[in-house]
Amino acid sequence: MTCDYLKLENQLCFPVYAASRLITREYQPFLKELGITYPQYLVLLVLWEEDGMLVNTIAQKLILNTNTITPLLKRLEQQGFVKRERSMTDERKVIVNLTTNGKQLKEKAHVIPEGIAERILGTGIGLERLMILKDNLHSIISHLSK
Amino acid sequence: MTCDYLKLENQLCFPVYAASRLITREYQPFLKELGITYPQYLVLLVLWEEDGMLVNTIAQKLILNTNTITPLLKRLEQQGFVKRERSMTDERKVIVNLTTNGKQLKEKAHVIPEGIAERILGTGIGLERLMILKDNLHSIISHLSK
């Protein structure tokens, strides 16, 4: 049996890449309502869990570099959702805090996971397979992010 | 049992998004050698399967819009891997053909899937789970891309 590995169909990379863009697309109508982008939503998810994080800590959680996070945080600051301030004890560090507006946004965001879950489960994949999918991705992530 | 759906950990979106970037990162050393980017590699994968495709057909295969593909093809043309020409019979259509250089690149690219497969399987996920993962992603893709 021959198998051409240089076919799109046979690659793992493409399904992950395409699924990522398609899933992100599902978030658009919800995020548009909140006035934020998908990566901005991820940053807020992190801050909603624990406020007052360092730029670096946020970057690590999202597996992004500061050269992506810094301008993103500036936009979130301009929109009035976070404020950034240098640490008193170590002036290299920048602490990111949610504003009142940023905290309030969490309440509006509660509809998002439900809406998306509904949409994804509507693909017929089933909750159990979805959990397995998530676990497999997590194991790939934990190994490749080292 | 309480479950906060607004936690990064509990979302499906993030693992897919992170895995996509991490897997793409694995391609970098290989692609750097060929002098192309990851999306450019995807376009070439498509053309290596079937040369002389229309811009739109390539876009559909990769689930991308022409406003992403067009500038990408221009760069591939500048680098001498493809050439674009208007169809004689329908001047709206642009046919994308591989150059000799573009065809030759396929031979150099054969090492990529093997190298990546090795790296991914090195995460300990196992070939079988990898196949299931791919299938699940494909079913999500086919439903969301409608």
Place this chain on the structure above:
DNA sequence: TTAGATAATATCGTTCGCGATACAAATATA
């Protein structure tokens, strides 16, 4: 205490990804 190393963040340049829109060619309709 001071030069060198390290750490935390930021800047710059290039390429995507995509919504909105434009534009020309082809097709359909009146």
Place this chain on the structure above:
DNA sequence: TATATTTGTATCGCGAACGATATTATCTAA
């Protein structure tokens, strides 16, 4: 055969991603 609609591609603008590099601040070791 004019006019409207559709089709295929391209343009524009903005916000990621990220490699390379810069800029401070802190730490470390001579």
